[in-house]
Amino acid sequence: MKNCFDVVIAGGAATGSALAYFLSASRSFKGSVLVIEKDSSYQKCATALSAASIRHQFSTVENIQMSQFGSEFLYGIGETLEVDGERPDVNFHEAGYLFLSTPEGYATLRENNALQRSLGAQIALLSDRQLQDKYSWLNVSDLAGGSLGLKGEGWLDAYGMMRAFRRKAITQGVSYIENEVVQVHREGARVTGVTLNNGETVACGVFVNAAGTGAMKLARQAGIELPIESRKRSVFYVTCPETVNDCPMLIDPSGAYIHPEGEGFICGIQPPADQDPECFDFDVQYPLFDELLWPILAHRVPAFEALRCEHSWAGHYDYCTFDQNVILGYHPDINNMVFANGFSGHGMQQSPAVGRALAELIEFGEYRSLNLKRLGWERVLNNQPIIEKNVW
Numbered sequence: 001m002k003n004c005f006d007v008v009i010a011g012g013a014a015t016g017s018a019l020a021y022f023l024s025a026s027r028s029f030k031g032s033v034l035v036i037e038k039d040s041s042y043q044k045c046a047t048a049l050s051a052a053s054i055r056h057q058f059s060t061v062e063n064i065q066m067s068q069f070g071s072e073f074l075y076g077i078g079e080t081l082e083v084d085g086e087r088p089d090v091n092f093h094e095a096g097y098l099f100l101s102t103p104e105g106y107a108t109l110r111e112n113n114a115l116q117r118s119l120g121a122q123i124a125l126l127s128d129r130q131l132q133d134k135y136s137w138l139n140v141s142d143l144a145g146g147s148l149g150l151k152g153e154g155w156l157d158a159y160g161m162m163r164a165f166r167r168k169a170i171t172q173g174v175s176y177i178e179n180e181v182v183q184v185h186r187e188g189a190r191v192t193g194v195t196l197n198n199g200e201t202v203a204c205g206v207f208v209n210a211a212g213t214g215a216m217k218l219a220r221q222a223g224i225e226l227p228i229e230s231r232k233r234s235v236f237y238v239t240c241p242e243t244v245n246d247c248p249m250l251i252d253p254s255g256a257y258i259h260p261e262g263e264g265f266i267c268g269i270q271p272p273a274d275q276d277p278e279c280f281d282f283d284v285q286y287p288l289f290d291e292l293l294w295p296i297l298a299h300r301v302p303a304f305e306a307l308r309c310e311h312s313w314a315g316h317y318d319y320c321t322f323d324q325n326v327i328l329g330y331h332p333d334i335n336n337m338v339f340a341n342g343f344s345g346h347g348m349q350q351s352p353a354v355g356r357a358l359a360e361l362i363e364f365g366e367y368r369s370l371n372l373k374r375l376g377w378e379r380v381l382n383n384q385p386i387i388e389k390n391v392w
């Protein structure tokens, strides 16, 4: 292997591979790209363990636009990422998100909806009566209404998408190696290279930190403190003996979610804040299902009283403690280190947009398609968080 690359990317899951794809797809980019991925089986990364859903229902312009691009990308993914006549199918179920709102949260829901629609998102506002007419299985007694995504929202095979990015990037000339970056070398305002687990060193023109929950360690080695922690999220696959027809991705005002998957559903909920420490183990939080999630789901959909948990898993994501949004781009103290960290549960759907944006930033020194500057380090350093307005 060469020991010098124009761009070295640590982490080859959704973010790293999307970036590798977009860089190598650019006709004007002539540089060499190396992706260093410590586990080519991808068994434990957030991308593979994700609930793999995409929504346009955010309250921040950039988050809405990134997901809109994500959906557009998914429509054409077969053709775009085709290799040797094989077109990837990531099984995009475009069934929409249904955000439910109590009377207290309804003003926020409407405000969010107005912004989403102004950006071209196709999202309908439904009153409690309309919800009941459409979904006879739903308990609307404590709801004021909801907002339903009509286009572009749903769930997919995130692992398949990541693999498709990787495969296409390789055919476009990107090198992938299975190894771990164990040391980042910084001299003044530049990262000069990295040391791998086998002792080899690789010099770089640009270094990209796309290491998910491994990102904090790499940042620290470069002298930068990322406000990010590894947070565990448990996902439960359940079946229900009763029929619940046309169920979209249902988001309860409590934050609990559930959507159809195969013969059953997958569901989850964030643990209460005081039970959500930094965490690296993969033990499923079963009490969360029994004591919190199931009662909420059974209240919202009485048929879910009879849910049966068939299996479950836990994964980790890179949670941005500053404002739960990604930190994207160069740090002002280092000229050639790019960050894409702190996705906080949105990173799978944002990976096509982030891959494209960072490819532009690296090649042209600026964002050209979507201006994601506001998501950069400056907001963190100037203490200007961008807070998503949740609906209760």
Ligand SMILES: Cc1cc2nc3c(=O)[nH]c(=O)nc-3n(C[C@H](O)[C@H](O)[C@H](O)COP(=O)(O)OP(=O)(O)OC[C@H]3O[C@@H](n4cnc5c(N)ncnc54)[C@H](O)[C@@H]3O)c2cc1C
Pocket: 010, 011, 012, 013, 014, 015, 016, 036, 037, 038, 039, 042, 045, 046, 047, 048, 049, 050, 051, 052, 053, 054, 179, 180, 181, 182, 210, 211, 212, 213, 214, 215, 218, 233, 234, 235, 314, 315, 316, 317, 318, 340, 343, 344, 345, 346, 347, 348, 349, 350
């Ligand atoms: C349970 C769960 C549900 C989720 N649901 C959704 C959802 O519905 N929608 C959504 O958009 N997002 C969701 N997410 C979040 C989403 O999965 C992540 O934000 C996204 O996958 C992040 O991708 P990534 O490539 O940045 O990081 P990761 O997928 O974590 O990949 C990082 C990669 O870096 C590698 N790595 C780490 N350290 C090093 C090192 N030192 N050297 C070399 N390689 C290294 C790792 O092996 C890994 O493969 C969910 C996450 C979880 C855990």
